[in-house]
Each structure stands twice: as C-alpha cells, then as structure tokens.
Amino acid sequence: MSRDISMRAEYAFWLLPxxxxxxxxxxxxxxxxIAITALFVLSLDLILGYAGIISLGHAAFFGLGAYxxxxxAKYGWGDPLLGLAAGALVAATAGFASSFLxxxxxxxxxxxxxxxxxxxxxxxxxxxxxxxxxxxxxxxxEMQPLLGLFSFDLYSKTAYWYSLAVLFLLFWLARRLxxxxxxxxxxxxxxxxxxxxxxxxxxxxxxxxxxxxGAAYAGVAGALLTQTTQFVSLDVMAFSRSAELLLILVLGGxxxxxxxxxxxxxxxxxxxxxxxxxxxxxxxxxxxxxxxxVLFARDGIMGMLRRxxxxxxx
Amino acid sequence: MPPVxxxxxxxxxxxxxxxxxxxxxxxxxxxxxxxxxPNGAGKTTLINLLSGFLEPGAGEVFLxxxxxxxxxxxxxxxxxxxxxxxxxxLFAEMTVLESVVLSTCERLGLGWRxxxxxxxxxxxxxxxxxxxxxxxxxxxxxxxxxSLPYGKRRLIEIALALASKPQILLLDEPAxxxxxxxxxxxxxxxxxxPRDVTILLIEHDMDxxxxxxxxxxxxxxGALLAEDVPEVIANDRRVKEVYLGEAHDA
Amino acid sequence: xxxxxxxxxxxxxxFLISVGLSVTLGLMNFVNLAHGAFAMFGxxxxxxxxxxxxxxFLATLPIVFLASALLGVLLERTLYRRLYGAxxxxxxxxxxxxxxxxxxxxxxxxxxxxxxxxxxxxLLGQFHLPGLDIGVYRLFLIVVGxxxxxxxxxxxTGTRFGAQLRAAVDNPRAARGLGIDVDRIFVLTFxxxxxxxxxxxxxxxxxxxxxxxxxxxxxxxxxIVVAVGGSGSIKGSLIASLxxxxxxxxxxxxxxxxxxxxxxxxxxxxxxxRPQGLFGRTAAK
Numbered sequence: 001m002s003r004d005i006s007m008r009a010e011y012a013f014w015l016l017p018x019x020x021x022x023x024x025x026x027x028x029x030x031x032x033x034i035a036i037t038a039l040f041v042l043s044l045d046l047i048l049g050y051a052g053i054i055s056l057g058h059a060a061f062f063g064l065g066a067y068x069x070x071x072x073a074k075y076g077w078g079d080p081l082l083g084l085a086a087g088a089l090v091a092a093t094a095g096f097a098s099s100f101l102x103x104x105x106x107x108x109x110x111x112x113x114x115x116x117x118x119x120x121x122x123x124x125x126x127x128x129x130x131x132x133x134x135x136x137x138x139x140x141x142e143m144q145p146l147l148g149l150f151s152f153d154l155y156s157k158t159a160y161w162y163s164l165a166v167l168f169l170l171f172w173l174a175r176r177l178x179x180x181x182x183x184x185x186x187x188x189x190x191x192x193x194x195x196x197x198x199x200x201x202x203x204x205x206x207x208x209x210x211x212x213x214g215a216a217y218a219g220v221a222g223a224l225l226t227q228t229t230q231f232v233s234l235d236v237m238a239f240s241r242s243a244e245l246l247l248i249l250v251l252g253g254x255x256x257x258x259x260x261x262x263x264x265x266x267x268x269x270x271x272x273x274x275x276x277x278x279x280x281x282x283x284x285x286x287x288x289x290x291x292x293x294v295l296f297a298r299d300g301i302m303g304m305l306r307r308x309x310x311x312x313x314x
Numbered sequence: 315m316p317p318v319x320x321x322x323x324x325x326x327x328x329x330x331x332x333x334x335x336x337x338x339x340x341x342x343x344x345x346x347x348x349x350x351x352p353n354g355a356g357k358t359t360l361i362n363l364l365s366g367f368l369e370p371g372a373g374e375v376f377l378x379x380x381x382x383x384x385x386x387x388x389x390x391x392x393x394x395x396x397x398x399x400x401x402x403x404l405f406a407e408m409t410v411l412e413s414v415v416l417s418t419c420e421r422l423g424l425g426w427r428x429x430x431x432x433x434x435x436x437x438x439x440x441x442x443x444x445x446x447x448x449x450x451x452x453x454x455x456x457x458x459x460x461s462l463p464y465g466k467r468r469l470i471e472i473a474l475a476l477a478s479k480p481q482i483l484l485l486d487e488p489a490x491x492x493x494x495x496x497x498x499x500x501x502x503x504x505x506x507x508p509r510d511v512t513i514l515l516i517e518h519d520m521d522x523x524x525x526x527x528x529x530x531x532x533x534x535x536g537a538l539l540a541e542d543v544p545e546v547i548a549n550d551r552r553v554k555e556v557y558l559g560e561a562h563d564a
Numbered sequence: 565x566x567x568x569x570x571x572x573x574x575x576x577x578x579f580l581i582s583v584g585l586s587v588t589l590g591l592m593n594f595v596n597l598a599h600g601a602f603a604m605f606g607x608x609x610x611x612x613x614x615x616x617x618x619x620x621f622l623a624t625l626p627i628v629f630l631a632s633a634l635l636g637v638l639l640e641r642t643l644y645r646r647l648y649g650a651x652x653x654x655x656x657x658x659x660x661x662x663x664x665x666x667x668x669x670x671x672x673x674x675x676x677x678x679x680x681x682x683x684x685x686x687l688l689g690q691f692h693l694p695g696l697d698i699g700v701y702r703l704f705l706i707v708v709g710x711x712x713x714x715x716x717x718x719x720x721t722g723t724r725f726g727a728q729l730r731a732a733v734d735n736p737r738a739a740r741g742l743g744i745d746v747d748r749i750f751v752l753t754f755x756x757x758x759x760x761x762x763x764x765x766x767x768x769x770x771x772x773x774x775x776x777x778x779x780x781x782x783x784x785x786x787x788i789v790v791a792v793g794g795s796g797s798i799k800g801s802l803i804a805s806l807x808x809x810x811x812x813x814x815x816x817x818x819x820x821x822x823x824x825x826x827x828x829x830x831x832x833x834x835x836x837x838r839p840q841g842l843f844g845r846t847a848a849k
Contacts, residue, residue, distance in 0.1 A: 048653075054652065054653050054656070056656065101832070101835065101836055105835075107651075107652040107653070108589075108595065108652060109791075109835060111595065111652065111656065112787055112791050112831070112835055113832065113835050115783075115784060115787065116784065116788075116828055116831040116832040116835060117832055119784050119824070119828045119831075120825060120828040120829060120832060123822075123824050123825040123828060124825060127821060127822065127825065176428065176429055176430075176431070177428045179431040179432060180427055180428040180429060180430060180431060180432060181416075181419040181424045181425055181426075181427045181428075181432055181435060181438070182425065182426055182427060182428035183428065183432075184412065184415070184416050184419065184432050185416060185419070185420070185425050187405070187407075187408065188405055188408075188413075188416050191405040191406060191407055191408065192403055192404065192405050192406075194399075194403050195399070195403035195404070195405070195474070196388075197366075197367075197386070197387035197388040197391070198365065198367075198387065198388075198391060198396065198397055198399070198403070198474075198475070199388075199391065199416065199417045199420045199421075199474065199477075199478060200388045200391035200392050200420045200421060200425075200478060201388055201420050201425055202386075202388050202425075203388070206425070239780055239783075240780065243660045243663075243664075246656070246657060246660065247657070247660070247661075250657055280668045280671045280672055281668070282668075283664050283665075283667060283668040283671075284664065284665050284668035284669065284672075286661075286664050287660075287661040287662060287663065287664025287665035287666075287667075287668070288661065288665060289661070290657055290658065290660060290661030290664065291643070291658055291661035291662065291665070293657070294647070294650075294654050294657050294658040294661065295643075295646060295647075295658070298654070
C-alpha cells in the first residue's frame with residue numbers, strides 16, 4: 001500500500017524534468033546545471049549519506065572528471081560519451097588510489113586528508129597553466145554531436161536531455177545499489193562500524209569500493225559540466241564547491257537519494273533567484289542556512305517531509 | 315581431542331596496565347566453557363584477542379590448528395569464530411529484520427551483490443525470519459532496533475551472532491542487564507544450540523554459570539588462575555579467596 | 565639564512581593563529597573550521613583602529629585581542645556550546661556556515677580588496693648581518709610569538725587554570741564532580757584561543773594579507789599545524805608551525821612555480837606517515 005504510493009511519487013517526480021522542459025524552455029542551460037549538480041550531490045550522498053565517509057574535498061573528483069573530458073575534447077576526441085567514460089575512469093582511479101589514505105584513521109583524519117588532497121589538486125591545476133589554462137580556464141573544448149546525431153545547440157536542448165538522461169541512468173543504478181545487500185552493508189558500516197567485522201564483513205574493501213564509485217559519479221558530473229558548457233573553469237576544484245556540496249546534501253537530507261535531488265533543486269532555484277540580487281547577501285544567507293540546518297533541522301527537507309507525512313497519517 | 319581454539323602465551327598491555335598476561339588456554343570442540351573472574355580480570359580483553367578485535371602484544375592464537383594471530387576479524391568469522399559484545403553493538407536505525415538479514419547476507423557471501431534488492435535474496439531473508447521466530451522476535455521484526463526495550467535489544471545482539479551460524483561462539487556477558495526471567499530463557503536458547511557448536515562464555519551470574527558450564531576457567535589480574543569442571547572450581551580455595559576478597563571490597 | 569629567518573617569523577605567526585584551534589580541536593574535540601574567521605576579525609579591527617581612528621599600531625594589539633576574545637565568548641555562549649557533543653560532520657557544516665557568513669560580512673563592510681596597513685616606522689627597516697637580512701618587523705613577530713608560546717606553556721602546565729582545563733577535557737563529568745566549573749573553563753579557553761587568533765590576524769596583515777577570503781585561504785595551514793603538532797600540545801604546535809613556516813617560505817622562494825603545492829604535499833605526507841599518532845587523543849576516546 002505505502003509502497004504503491006511511493007512508487008507513484010517516484011514516477012511523478014521524474015515527470016517534473018519533462019514538464020520543466022516545456023515550462024522553462026528558455027532556461028534549459030540552468031536546468032542542465034541543476035541536473036549536473038544533482039548528480040554531483042548524489043555522488044557525495046553515496047559515500048557520506050550511505051557509507052558515512054566524511055569528505056571535505058569531493059570537488060577534486062568533479063574537477064578531475066571535468067579536466068579529463070575537457071582535455072580529451074580539446075585534443076580532438078570530442079565524442080561526449082567517450083568523455084564521460086574518461087571522466088569516470090580518471091576520477092574512479094584517483095578515488096581508488098586516495099581511498100587508502102582517506103579510509104584509515106578517524107573522521108578528523110579523513111577531513112584533513114580529503115581537504116589536503118583536493119587542495120593539492122587545485123594548486124596543481126592552478127599552476128600547470130600549459131595544461132589546464134590555470135585561472136583563465138581551459139579554452140577550446142570542441143564537442144562532437146552526441147551519438148553523432150545531436151549537436152550541442154545554443155538553446156541547450158541537447159545539453160538538457162543529455163544531462164537528464166545521464167542523471168536518470170546513474171540515479172537508477174544508485175537506487176539499485178543502495179537497496180541491495182551491498183547497500184545494506186554500507187548502512188551497517190555507517191551505523192556501527194565496530195559490529196560489521198564481527199559479522200564477517202570486509203569493511204575496508206566495502207568502503208574502498210563505494211568511495212571509488214562515488215568518485216566515478218563525481219567525475220561523470222564534472223565531465224558533463226565541461227561538455228555542456230564547453231569550458232573548464234579552475235573553480236571546479238575549489239574548496240567552496242566541496243563545501244557547497246555538503247550544504248546541498250544536508251539541506252536535502254543525506255542518506256536519501258531523493259533528498260540529494262530535492263536539495264539540489266531547492267538550492268539551485270534559490271541561488272538563481274537570490275544570487276542575482278546580490279552575491280554577497282547570497283553567501284551570507286547560505287551560511288546562515290547551514291548553521292540553522294545543523295542546529296534545528298538535521299534531517300533536511302526529506303526529514304521534514306517525512307514528519308509531515310507521518311503527522312498527516314495520524 | 316585437539317583443541318578447537320587455543321592460545322599460547324597471549325599477552326596484551328595498555329600502557330602500563332597488563333590486561334592479559336601469558337594466557338595459554340585450550341577450548342575443546344563442543345565445549346560449554348565459562349570464563350569467570352572479578353571485574354578488570356581481562357576477560358573481555360581475551361575475547362577481543364581471540365576474535366581479532368585487538369592484536370596481541372605477544373603470543374599466538376590457533377583456530378583448529380591454524381595460526382590466526384594476525385588474521386583479520388572478518389576472516390575469523392568466515393572460519394566460524396563469532397562473538398557478541400558486552401555492550402550492545404547494534405544497528406539502531408535499521409529494523410530488526412534488516413539487521414539480521416544483514417548478518418545472514420554476509421554469512422551466505424552475498425555482501426557484494428549490488429544489483430538485486432535485499433528482499434529478492436530469498437534464502438537470506440528466510441534464514442533470518444526463521445532465526446527471529448526461534449527467538450520469539452518475529453512480532454518485532456519490522457520495528458526499528460532503537461525503539462525496542464533493552465532486553466529485546468540484548469536478544470538481537472545474540473541473534474546477529476547466531477545468524478552467522480557460528481561453530482565457535484564467544485559470548486561476552488550475554489545476560490548483562492537482562493531481567494532474570496528473560497535471562498533464563500536466553501540461556502535455554504543458547505543451551506539448545508547444536509552440540510557441535512563450541513561456546514565460550516563470560517558471565518557474572520554464578521547461578522547461570524554453574525547451571526550451564528561444563529568447564530570453568532578463572533581469570534584474575536590478566537592471568538589464568540584455575541581451570542576445571544564446575545564442582546572442583548566451586549571448592550577451589552584460591553577461587554573462593556578471589557571472590558570473597560571482592561565481596562570484602564564491596 | 566634569510567629564508568630560515570623569514571620562515572621562523574611566519575611560523576610564529578601561524579602558531580599564534582593556530583594555537584587556539586589546537587586547543588578547541590585537540591583538547592575540546594571540536595572541529596572549528598571557522599577559526600580563521602577570528603583571525604580575520606582581528607585583522608579588520610586592527611585596520612579600522614589604525615587607518616580610520618588613528619590608534620597607533622602597538623596600541624591596537626591589546627584592543628584586538630580583547631575584541632576577538634569577546635567575539636569568541638559571544639559565539640561560544642550562543643552557538644558553539646550547543647555543538648560540543650555533536651558529530652564532527654555537524655561541527656564541520658556549522659563552522660563552514662560561519663565561514664560563509666564571515667566572508668560575506670567582511671565583503672559587505674570592506675569590499676573585496678586587500679587592506680593596506682602602514683606599520684609604524686620603528687618596526688620598519690632591516691639590519692644586515694653577514695649572510696642574513698633581519699627585518700625589524702619579523703624580529704618583532706619572533707619575539708612576541710615566542711613570549712606568548714612560553715606564557716601559554718606556563719599557563720597550561722604551571723597554573724591552576726591549566727590543571728583545571730586538562731581535567732575538564734580529560735573527563736568533563738569527573739571534573740564537574742570535583743567542583744570545577746567546566747562551562748567557565750571552556751568559555752575562557754575558547755576566548756583565549758579566539759583572542760590569540762585575532763591578535764595573529766592583526767600581526768599578520770603585513771605578511772599574510774587581509775581580504776574576505778582569508779578564512780578559507782589559510783584554513784589548511786591552521787589544520788596542518790594541529791595535525792602535525794598533535795592534540796592541544798603547545799610545544800607540538802610551535803614546532804609544527806615553525807616547520808610549516810620555513811617550508812612555506814623556502815618552497816615559495818626556491819620553487820615559486822609550485823606555489824602552495826609544497827605545503828599541501830607536506831600536509832598529506834604527514835598524514836600518511838603518522839595517521840594515527842596525529843589525533844591519538846581523539847582516537848582514544
């Protein structure tokens with residue numbers, strides 16, 4: 001019964017982006033950005049919301065994916081899907097390699113290592129100007145048509161459907177993953193890491209796996225951003241992007257895939273309407289929102305919705 | 315018979331404190347073995363060393379003749395050595411069924427499956443359901459673990475271990491904090507385990523220990539003091555001194 | 565040699581700013597990523613006093629210290645204390661929120677540009693020894709930094725307050741049982757840490773610069789000091805700051821194209837080499 005309802009709610013939810021295409025047809029560039037950001041938030045949700053790995057440097061993987069796709073396209077391999085694969089691969093490799101540093105030690109060490117690694121990569125991207133363009137960004141990203149059929153147009157129609165399709169596909173995979181025994185074991189690790197080895201779980205390997213998967217998701221998101229904007233700016237790797245990401249996830253409600261999506265929509269919409277008025281105010285209210293969420297609404301929008309629903313049912 | 319679990323000169327110190335000192339212990343297959351001793355005697359530390367939760371400073375652990383001293387905890391579980399915790403280690407936000415299924419999934423080697431949802435792994439679910447039913451926990455199967463009263467949660471602590479189908483079960487004060495009526499039931503359930511399951515038990519309630527155990531080891535100050543059948547231990551002068559001494563302190 | 569000297573000066577500056585973080589993070593187990601905001605606040609107070617109100621530089625310093633400490637008390641009482649028991653993630657999110665707010669507040673009042681700071685003539689200039697140029701201001705930083713380091717060390721190990729702080733941190737409940745006012749100890753400690761951060765921020769305007777991005781730009785440096793120096797140890801923080809200061813200056817001097825990369829690499833390396841030892845105290849809890 002309640003399962004039926006939640007299924008219907010899911011179908012309804014995914015009709016929204018289709019509706020949005022017709023209603024907000026002039027804003028497709030923004031809508032693509034929302035889809036890409038949602039994918040990025042989803043990638044953090046997998047590692048933080050489900051597996052409980054704190055990261056202050058998740059933008060590193062986003063940035064790696066963005067540069068990987070950008071450089072490929074710049075030097076002639078402009079096929080979008082190839083770029084996505086490259087972004088995923090580069091980020092997953094980096095995630096796998098750094099997981100051995102990140103996963104040892106306490107939360108505090110994890111915070112520091114993720115921050116340190118991402119700052120290192122940011123500095124590297126900043127200084128390797130021949131390669132990345134440094135602060136000027138990576139120019140000359142030329143994309144070929146998607147599947148050889150749909151070229152990236154001025155109105156972002158291709159960009160929108162492309163981003164949305166990738167988001168939908170990866171969301172669907174993530175949804176399978178978190179409901180599987182593997183996903184259950186991740187929740188187990190998050191809730192009680194002491195107990196899991198006593199059930200026979202190789203905790204470290206599970207975490208390495210999900211950390212690499214999360215990195216790959218972030219890499220795909222980064223690659224998508226590059227391909228849809230045909231440009232890579234240095235701030236794809238910036239600390240503020242990692243911090244913003246955490247905020248969106250917490251705002252939406254971590255440990256919930258739809259929380260990641262809804263958080264992104266709310267955040268991006270607010271950003272779109274408020275940041276234009278005054279960027280400084282925006283950052284101030286962003287900070288204030290973060291403080292308030294932590295103090296008063298720790299389970300985010302999804303938590304509030306859930307409470308509303310239970311209250312309504314009574 | 316060769317021991318199923320054996321330690322040789324096992325030692326562990328925390329800073330200046332020697333929690334476990336040169337402990338050499340043999341557990342026979344199918345044993346109902348109790349480990350007793352005053353608080354701070356090092357009993358839990360010994361369990362932690364046996365299960366691989368801690369690494370010893372010196373000495374070795376053998377599991378069915380295999381040296382497992384450096385073997386990771388989860389690999390010992392795969393070899394049938396399973397423990398419970400003195401302080402409940404549960405999954406507060408899961409339902410009772412979910413947490414037991416988590417355990418059966420791991421036992422059945424399904425922990426890496428990521429495509430099919432949990433409920434499609436019928437074998438794991440039915441095994442968990444049977445276990446819950448045998449522990450009279452079926453009626454709370456859909457409740458969140460954190461919402462249950464302490465006695466029930468203590469049972470789940472044991473259920474998680476039983477779901478691993480242990481061949482050697484290390485129970486760290488399973489009845490701690492459980493009302494007397496329920497603890498009797500709990501022990502009857504443990505006693506009903508098949509005879510080929512070896513059990514090593516830490517317990518403070520002497521009634522339960524003497525009713526259940528067929529062999530008793532007494533630990534004091536990190537070292538083994540005595541080991542024998544219950545009748546002998548009950549009349550051992552040194553053991554009496556230890557417990558009387560504790561009574562004087564209290 | 566000059567590189568080493570400059571490195572020591574910038575190391576002591578880092579020490580002043582970071583030592584408060586070392587205490588909140590290492591001893592009170594609170595991840596306060598907004599620590600740099602207190603330093604920035606101190607910097608702006610100093611600049612305003614000096615440039616707009618004409619207070620002499622040296623006279624601004626005690627005012628800066630008190631103002632930052634007061635801000636620390638205010639925030640501790642109203643906000644921070646609610647999160648002492650919270651998860652590290654919550655503390656991180658909360659303090660990032662504060663960082664965002666501080667950045668935009670600074671931006672609102674002072675704009676994005678670097679703040680100029682005119683040091684008094686007596687602190688300007690250099691004297692030259694064979695192979696070593698000594699900047700007077702750097703020498704001043706070294707003297708002040710060392711003096712404060714020794715004072716802190718003495719306070720933590722030699723006074724009643726220090727003993728109470730250590731007791732309160734080791735076991736708050738037991739300390740309360742002994743009649744120690746744990747709340748008050750934490751407030752005072754927090755105030756002291758914020759005050760020193762503010763003071764460091766003011767002293768650092770000349771070397772580190774001052775703009776709204778300050779709390780983010782240097783957060784890694786402060787964290788490294790704590791990570792490398794160990795939990796709440798004055799001596800550890802001092803040594804770590806010095807290594808970091810010298811490494812940073814040397815890195816920028818000899819391989820300028822690498823920029824801050826050297827420092828971040830040191831940070832990650834340190835964390836690889838000593839992942840457990842760094843936060844031994846937290847891990848034991």
